[in-house]
Structures are given as structure tokens and as C-alpha cells.
């Protein structure tokens with residue numbers, strides 16, 4: 001059942017919105033989408049943006065750091081949620097972060113505090129100018145990679161969270177899972193994010209099944225079960241099955 005008290009942002013993915021998130025992700029929050037390589041982090045994030053544009057008339061933007069914009073569009077174009085018109089009308093935009101870094105003189109090995117301030121200012125400007133309600137950073141791991149130390153990374157993430165909060169937007173930050181530890185990311189990004197969506201694969205019988213689990217989401221009750229997830233030509237779908 002939807003919780004009417006909190007303003008929520010629907011992913012447009014059945015079962016995830018209604019069964020797991022009680023109506024959607026609370027607005028003004030930053031959610032980590034984590035898991036190992038190939039589990040569907042980019043697909044889930046893009047589907048969230050396209051559904052936002054086509055079903056809820058909300059503007060979305062993705063900063064890519066690991067794939068080129070043309071490659072990402074080519075891959076995502078294979079899914080039925082991809083909507084060329086949304087791209088043409090700038091309802092969904094893809095920005096190559098590496099091009100932005102180049103323009104800003106930030107194509108260097110390590111960032112200074114001033115670089116990090118400029119980066120936050122640019123993000124804030126873009127979110128404001130395009131009235132972005134759904135933001136994806138793919139991946140946050142790559143974005144913080146050149147920041148000098150853990151404290152500065154934390155400070156950066158707090159301030160990024162403030163930008164999202166002030167715009168009443170939702171940000172999905174993708175990250176590679178930390179292997180062999182109790183943590184979801186190497187850098188402890190999960191402690192600063194308001195929510196964690198964990199994607200993984202598990203062996204059931206002799207097949208490998210995908211799954212999605214909302215591990216935390218501040219400000220709302222939610223289902224914490226690991227739900228079976230499939231990726232098809234329609235994109236990501238969840239089944240009622242839990243593990």
C-alpha cells in the first residue's frame with residue numbers, strides 16, 4: 001500500500017514500487033545502487049530515468065563516467081523502456097563526465113578541494129537549469145576516485161545529498177560492491193546515502209538467478225526481502241518470488 005504522508009518518486013517498476021518501496025523512493029534522497037559487475041545497475045538506473053519521463057513527466061539526467069554516451073545509448077536503446085522522443089525533448093539527458101572534466105580543467109590525477117567545489121557547483125547548476133527530478137551518477141565510485149581522502153569524499157557526498165534534498169529530487173548513485181567485507185562499497189558511501197539497493201546473483205538449483213534487495217531506505221518502512229529479478233528486452237522486472 002502507498003504511504004500517503006511522504007512525497008515519493010515512483011520507479012515505474014511493478015513490485016518494486018508497490019511491494020517493496022510502499023509507493024516509491026521518498027523525494028529528496030540519495031540511493032546507492034550497488035552490486036558486482038553486470039548485475040544491472042546501469043539498466044535499473046536508465047529505466048528509472050525513462051520511466052520518469054514517459055510515465056511521470058519528470059526530467060532525468062545521467063552522468064556517465066565509465067561508458068561513453070554513445071555506447072550507453074546504443075546499449076539502452078535495445079530495451080523497450082528507451083524512448084528516443086524523451087531524449088530528443090531533453091526529458092532524459094546523458095552527460096559524459098569526462099568531457100565536463102576536460103572543460104573544467106579537471107582531467108588530472110588528483111582533485112583539489114577547489115576542484116570538488118567546482119564539481120558540486122556544476123552539478124547544482126545542471127540540476128537547477130534543467131529542472132532535474134531524477135539524477136543518476138554512473139558510477140559514484142569513478143566520480144570520487146580522484147578525491148584526496150575519505151573525509152573529503154564524505155564531505156563531498158554530504159554536500160551532494162544537500163543539493164538533491166534542496167531540489168526535492170532523487171539521485172541514484174551506482175557503485176561497485178566491496179567484495180569480501182561487511183560493507184557495500186569500499187569507501188563506505190552507504191553510510192551517507194539515504195538508501196541502498198543491492199543487486200546480486202544467486203545459485204538456485206543449477207541456475208543463476210538475479211535478485212534485488214532494498215537494504216535500507218531512510219524515512220520509510222520497506223520490504224527487506226531479496227526479490228527475484230529478471231532482465232529481458234523490457235528491462236528490469238521483479239517477480240513475487242523471494243529468497
Ligand SMILES: Nc1ncnc2c1ncn2[C@@H]1O[C@H](COP(=O)(O)OP(=O)(O)OP(=O)(O)O)[C@@H](O)[C@H]1O
Pocket residue numbers: 035036037038039040041042043044078079231232233
Ligand atoms: N537485451 C537484454 N536482454 C536481457 N538481458 C540483457 C540485455 N541486455 C543486457 N542484458 C544483461 O544485463 C547485464 C548488463 O547490465 P548492466 O550494464 O546494467 O550492469 P551493470 O551492473 O551496470 O554492470 P557494470 O558494473 O559492468 O557497469 C548484462 O550483463 C546482461 O546479462
Ligand SMILES: [Mg+2]
Pocket residue numbers: 041042043138
Ligand atoms: Mg554499469
